[in-house]
Amino acid sequence: MRKVVLPAFLLFSIAPLSAARHPAPQILGLRLGMSYDQAHSRLSEIGQFKSEDEGQQVWILTHDQRYQYVIIGFDRDRQARYVTVLARPNGKPVSYADVGDLAHATRSGNPGNLRYTWRASDKRGRFEYLVIAKGKDRHYLDHYAIKRLGVESEREDRD
Amino acid sequence: MSSYIFSNVNRAIRFGLRSGIALALAAFYFAPRISASTPSSTTLNPVNGSSASWAGGGIAGATTDETTCVDGTDCDVYTIMLTGSPANYKGLVLAISISHQVKLNDYDLYVHKGDLTGPVIASSTGGIPETGEAVVIDPTVSGTGVYTVHVVDSNVAPGDPYSGVATITTPPTDSPAHGTAPTYANYQSPPGLGDSSGEPSIGANFNSGRIMTQAVFDTLQVTFNANTSPATATWLLKDGPNTNITTLDPILFTDSHTGRTVVAQLFGTTSLSAFTDNDGETYTVSQGGGIASGVDHETVGGGPFRLCTADQLLAIPVPCAQLAARGPLTQYPHAVYYASQDIGDAEMALSQDGGLTYEAAHPMYTLVDCGGLHGHIKVSPSGIVYVPNKSCGNTQGLIVSMDNGLTFTVQPVTGSTPNSSDPSVGIGSKGRIYFGYVAGDGHPHITVSDDQGRSWHHDWDVGVPFSIRNTVFPEVVAGDNDRASFFFLGTPSAGDGTGADTGPTPFNGVWHGYIATTYNGGRTWFTVDATPNDAVQLGVICTQGTTCPNGTRNLLDFNDLTVDQAGRVFAAYTDGCISAACIARGNNATASHTRLDNDQATKATIIRQSTGLGLFKSQDATRLQP
Numbered sequence: 001m002r003k004v005v006l007p008a009f010l011l012f013s014i015a016p017l018s019a020a021r022h023p024a025p026q027i028l029g030l031r032l033g034m035s036y037d038q039a040h041s042r043l044s045e046i047g048q049f050k051s052e053d054e055g056q057q058v059w060i061l062t063h064d065q066r067y068q069y070v071i072i073g074f075d076r077d078r079q080a081r082y083v084t085v086l087a088r089p090n091g092k093p094v095s096y097a098d099v100g101d102l103a104h105a106t107r108s109g110n111p112g113n114l115r116y117t118w119r120a121s122d123k124r125g126r127f128e129y130l131v132i133a134k135g136k137d138r139h140y141l142d143h144y145a146i147k148r149l150g151v152e153s154e155r156e157d158r159d
Numbered sequence: 160m161s162s163y164i165f166s167n168v169n170r171a172i173r174f175g176l177r178s179g180i181a182l183a184l185a186a187f188y189f190a191p192r193i194s195a196s197t198p199s200s201t202t203l204n205p206v207n208g209s210s211a212s213w214a215g216g217g218i219a220g221a222t223t224d225e226t227t228c229v230d231g232t233d234c235d236v237y238t239i240m241l242t243g244s245p246a247n248y249k250g251l252v253l254a255i256s257i258s259h260q261v262k263l264n265d266y267d268l269y270v271h272k273g274d275l276t277g278p279v280i281a282s283s284t285g286g287i288p289e290t291g292e293a294v295v296i297d298p299t300v301s302g303t304g305v306y307t308v309h310v311v312d313s314n315v316a317p318g319d320p321y322s323g324v325a326t327i328t329t330p331p332t333d334s335p336a337h338g339t340a341p342t343y344a345n346y347q348s349p350p351g352l353g354d355s356s357g358e359p360s361i362g363a364n365f366n367s368g369r370i371m372t373q374a375v376f377d378t379l380q381v382t383f384n385a386n387t388s389p390a391t392a393t394w395l396l397k398d399g400p401n402t403n404i405t406t407l408d409p410i411l412f413t414d415s416h417t418g419r420t421v422v423a424q425l426f427g428t429t430s431l432s433a434f435t436d437n438d439g440e441t442y443t444v445s446q447g448g449g450i451a452s453g454v455d456h457e458t459v460g461g462g463p464f465r466l467c468t469a470d471q472l473l474a475i476p477v478p479c480a481q482l483a484a485r486g487p488l489t490q491y492p493h494a495v496y497y498a499s500q501d502i503g504d505a506e507m508a509l510s511q512d513g514g515l516t517y518e519a520a521h522p523m524y525t526l527v528d529c530g531g532l533h534g535h536i537k538v539s540p541s542g543i544v545y546v547p548n549k550s551c552g553n554t555q556g557l558i559v560s561m562d563n564g565l566t567f568t569v570q571p572v573t574g575s576t577p578n579s580s581d582p583s584v585g586i587g588s589k590g591r592i593y594f595g596y597v598a599g600d601g602h603p604h605i606t607v608s609d610d611q612g613r614s615w616h617h618d619w620d621v622g623v624p625f626s627i628r629n630t631v632f633p634e635v636v637a638g639d640n641d642r643a644s645f646f647f648l649g650t651p652s653a654g655d656g657t658g659a660d661t662g663p664t665p666f667n668g669v670w671h672g673y674i675a676t677t678y679n680g681g682r683t684w685f686t687v688d689a690t691p692n693d694a695v696q697l698g699v700i701c702t703q704g705t706t707c708p709n710g711t712r713n714l715l716d717f718n719d720l721t722v723d724q725a726g727r728v729f730a731a732y733t734d735g736c737i738s739a740a741c742i743a744r745g746n747n748a749t750a751s752h753t754r755l756d757n758d759q760a761t762k763a764t765i766i767r768q769s770t771g772l773g774l775f776k777s778q779d780a781t782r783l784q785p
Binding site: 050051053054056058069071073082084086108109110113115132134143145147 | 502503504518519521522525526527530531532550704
């Protein structure tokens with residue numbers, strides 16, 4: 001029994017320290033595909049509603065030392081289509097590598113306008129999604145987002 | 160010329176200290192300097208006849224607008240201190256004028272409240288052959304204290320110094336627009352062309368004289384034969400090789416001066432795009448855009464790169480070189496920009512090769528600042544990039560980049576209120592911004608800024624002559640600094656004319672296309688019904704996107720407006736009411752005018768200015784013919 005517990009403990013202890021090869025489709029407990037009600041329940045725990053525009057909501061994060069705002073958009077089935085968090089000025093910095101394994105990301109732009117993009121599949125939800133970390137600094141992000149591919153927004157302006 | 164000066168700048172500097180470019184240029188522009196005027200200042204009291212005069216420094220030079228001058232070189236400063244309180248000036252105004260001798264020279268006059276960092280509260284930017292500029296300021300509105308007069312050489316040869324006078328006097332009588340209002344004619348696309356034409360774009364190629372327009376699938380080349388009067392129109396289908404495959408947010412942009420037309424359609428996470436230099440005879444397929452994460456509500460625009468003048472280069476070489484690094488990389492001389500809403504923000508990407516490829520996009524703003532969807536890109540003659548937004552907090556907003564799309568500032572349009580139609584900007588030849596918008600109460604408004612959106616004045620409800628109570632699709636184009644046109648669809652019917660129309664009584668209203676025109680910098684406007692006796696739509700025009708019920712959003716989201724090389728104005732719109740029965744109902748005041756009475760058509764139509772002054776004073780001698 002002891003032989004099993006120790007490796008498991010070590011595994012879970014070490015895992016958060018190393019970035020995932022492909023980042024998960026969730027940020028701050030807000031998961032892509034989550035229902036509107038579930039998302040609001042989570043958002044109410046971590047922040048305060050600020051504004052809504054074209055079916056996209058801005059919430060102020062009240063206690064997070066890294067991020068100041070979360071922006072969430074919903075699809076026509078009222079499921080979370082994308083989640084974006086904006087870094088808190090002078091907050092605890094988040095490096096691009098904290099998001100995911102940079103070796104598996106597509107890098108674009110240059111220092112001053114840097115962007116890492118991961119494309120991944122979620123087996124549970126059976127959807128593809130993008131993870132984007134971008135910022136002006138060469139090490140730390142300003143903006144971190146996840147987005148489902150192949151779904152249209154609640155009020156998509158497509159014609 | 161400036162672009163050639165910088166063409167050999169080392170590419171390596173383009174990645175260094177880039178975010179500091181706009182800051183450095185702004186700091187330089189606003190830095191207090193030694194005045195070249197004599198004397199350099201005066202104090203005026205609230206007494207009718209209190210007056211002072213000064214002499215300009217005999218400076219000479221050429222600038223694009225106020226932001227491109229170097230004080231003491233091609234502009235100078237005179238300071239006026241008004242004593243007392245604003246109430247002391249009741250019944251009085253501060254009148255400031257400058258004059259010079261040579262008709263081929265052109266000075267411009269700007270007045271800032273406070274120092275040069277303060278708002279431009281009045282300006283006079285007439286061109287050749289005027290030999291004077293004048294403004295009137297009401298201190299009971301603008302306040303007392305310091306005013307800074309900034310005299311800028313728009314185009315001045317040596318040997319023609321100006322003289323200035325500032326006087327406290329009684330106000331002139333202001334009158335409504337006088338003269339003759341423009342007239343317009345409508346040209347409907349022929350059967351089989353432009354039959355499904357929601358949200359059209361339009362552009363004028365100054366080199367060929369042709370009009371290019373696009374809506375949904377069709378890219379159309381339109382040639383007006385002016386040898387007959389009224390002119391006849393020839394419409395030809397000129398689709399790009401990859402822009403008639405799918406239709407999501409169709410956009411066409413024509414750079415009037417270069418003659419290049421860019422057409423684009425959204426496609427998945429990017430955009431399908433191509434450009435043509437011969438009005439659609441041949442196309443070059445391009446990269447599409449610089450945003451790869453799933454764009455929406457795209458727009459394409461362009462114009463001159465922002466580059467330092469020769470005087471600025473001497474004064475601030477490092478930021479000028481950094482700016483030049485974002486200049487042209489090919490023979491194509493102008494910038495092309497692609498912008499779109501993304502996920503939680505909106506971004507813009509610069510193309511330095513005429514729209515063939517784009518850099519990785521830069522964020523313009525996040526949803527914390529403004530709503531995600533925005534209006535269309537416009538670029539000033541000095542290369543300042545503007546994107547209007549219908550909702551930035553409690554006002555509409557203008558996103559401004561002064562470094563070729565590297566960094567952006569969100570300027571609130573003070574006095575405005577948010578609405579559901581995207582606003583539009585027109586930019587005069589010397590940088591004056593005309594911001595046309597639908598106010599929160601549905602009325603069509605236009606307001607003016609002479610300082611890149613930092614302050615606004617002359618906000619007018621131009622729908623008053625027709626009692627317009629509901630408005631959609633504001634579109635603006637400017638020519639000379641003092642001349643602009645504002646196109647919108649409006650109806651005098653009150654109620655929710657732009658909603659989903661799900662109530663028990665359908666919205667009842669007749670919509671027409673109106674064009675308001677100013678020839679004096681936005682102080683007064685002529686408003687004309689440009690579609691008289693032929694309604695554009697009966698019933699509601701829903702502006703709530705794809706949540707709109709069937710039959711309420713046939714016109715989609717916008718129209719467009721442009722000007723040709725003669726100063727003649729052209730508007731592109733979608734006509735939803737085209738049958739004889741629908742048109743007759745629109746002309747019958749007692750008939751029903753709900754969506755049930757409308758054709759729900761989507762027919763491409765162009766309004767062409769027939770008579771009246773155009774937007775270029777230099778063309779006034781050649782009167783427009785129908």
